[in-house]
Amino acid sequence: MSGATKIPGFGGRAGVAALLVTSHLIPYYLWIAWRFEGGALPRPDGLADLGPWLGRMAGHVAEAAPTSEALLLYLAFLGIQAIFAVVLPGLEVKGLPLPGEGGRRLVYRCNGLHAWYLTLAGIAALHFSGTFPLSHVGDLFGPLMSAAILVADAIAVIIYVLARRRGLAGESPLRDFFLGAWLNPRIGRLDLKMWAEVRVSWLLLFVLTASAAATQVAEYGRLSTPMIFMLVAHGLYTNATVKGEECIPTTWDIFHERWGWMLIFWNLAGVPFVYTVNAWYLASRPPFEHSPAYTALCFVLLLGAYYVWDTAQSQRNRFRMQQRGTYVRRRAFPQLPWGTLKDPEYIETRAGSRLLV
Numbered sequence: 001m002s003g004a005t006k007i008p009g010f011g012g013r014a015g016v017a018a019l020l021v022t023s024h025l026i027p028y029y030l031w032i033a034w035r036f037e038g039g040a041l042p043r044p045d046g047l048a049d050l051g052p053w054l055g056r057m058a059g060h061v062a063e064a065a066p067t068s069e070a071l072l073l074y075l076a077f078l079g080i081q082a083i084f085a086v087v088l089p090g091l092e093v094k095g096l097p098l099p100g101e102g103g104r105r106l107v108y109r110c111n112g113l114h115a116w117y118l119t120l121a122g123i124a125a126l127h128f129s130g131t132f133p134l135s136h137v138g139d140l141f142g143p144l145m146s147a148a149i150l151v152a153d154a155i156a157v158i159i160y161v162l163a164r165r166r167g168l169a170g171e172s173p174l175r176d177f178f179l180g181a182w183l184n185p186r187i188g189r190l191d192l193k194m195w196a197e198v199r200v201s202w203l204l205l206f207v208l209t210a211s212a213a214a215t216q217v218a219e220y221g222r223l224s225t226p227m228i229f230m231l232v233a234h235g236l237y238t239n240a241t242v243k244g245e246e247c248i249p250t251t252w253d254i255f256h257e258r259w260g261w262m263l264i265f266w267n268l269a270g271v272p273f274v275y276t277v278n279a280w281y282l283a284s285r286p287p288f289e290h291s292p293a294y295t296a297l298c299f300v301l302l303l304g305a306y307y308v309w310d311t312a313q314s315q316r317n318r319f320r321m322q323q324r325g326t327y328v329r330r331r332a333f334p335q336l337p338w339g340t341l342k343d344p345e346y347i348e349t350r351a352g353s354r355l356l357v
Contacts, residue, residue, distance in 0.1 A: 064142030084115035095249035112242035137211035148269035180260025212279035224287035243332035247317035314339035
């Protein structure tokens with residue numbers, strides 16, 4: 001296998017093929033665990049039960065076949081977020097110079113915070129008006145997940161075909177499909193990679209978590225403290241991705257990684273539906289509470305970890321922006337103390353880049 005056709009870090013062609021298969025199985029396996037097994041990991045009762053167990057698993061997956069309602073709902077969410085990304089006002093920042101394109105720098109409109117607030121207002125209006133109760137998402141979770149998987153796979157195929165037509169593909173079709181061949185695909189002003197990474201994955205994750213909370217209230221009449229914990233955790237992370245969106249264009253994902261199946265699938269389907277398993281597990285069983293001391297400890301750890309993570313990310317990305325003269329002071333909530341460093345120490349690599357220390 002020549003250097004041009006290797007797929008580094010993934011176990012070669014066999015490893016990539018395994019990842020393609022297991023990535024489709026994991027969401028269904030975890031959904032079956034909380035939906036049908038009370039949170040226990042599904043497994044056969046001995047070797048003799050392997051065949052019947054596989055049949056039961058296949059039956060559950062069949063129940064998750066995408067419906068027209070689920071497909072339309074998912075496509076509507078994608079479409080709304082795409083429109084928000086194009087039309088809403090926002091800070092415009094330049095990415096890093098693109099290698100192989102004469103140092104050209106793409107412009108990114110960072111209006112994710114507006115999209116986030118409008119999305120929250122929209123789902124709240126739909127829920128509390130009774131037009132579309134969020135608890136209905138629980139009924140549609142399996143079909144919604146299948147719809148997301150099908151759409152993600154379809155987009156990955158389309159992007160791969162278009163990349164080949166543009167002469168961007170290399171010698172390994174599997175590598176180009178899995179890791180991508182197109183660095184920054186755009187439809188007009190819509191940068192598809194930024195849209196999928198910020199608007200779809202994390203906003204949909206919080207919508208699904210909020211839907212799990214609504215399901216718990218509809219089923220049991222109250223919201224448990226563990227569910228509140230999940231709302232806070234996912235809300236903080238989602239808010240952080242949009243309040244600091246101007247830092248994302250200079251990250252590895254946007255600047256270096258091409259938009260292939262790996263990023264497309266996990267941003268459009270894997271992240272929102274797999275990362276909310278914990279919230280849906282809580283929604284699927286009667287509410288329970290921990291001791292006040294343990295609950296307080298969990299929240300202290302969460303908020304402390306969030307502060308360290310948010311501040312560290314802010315420091316390193318703003319340092320990078322300061323070095324390139326693209327730093328813009330923002331007031332998006334919350335701006336935490338020491339998020340921006342003055343005259344920080346750094347080391348300079350032989351390549352000339354500076355690393356914050």
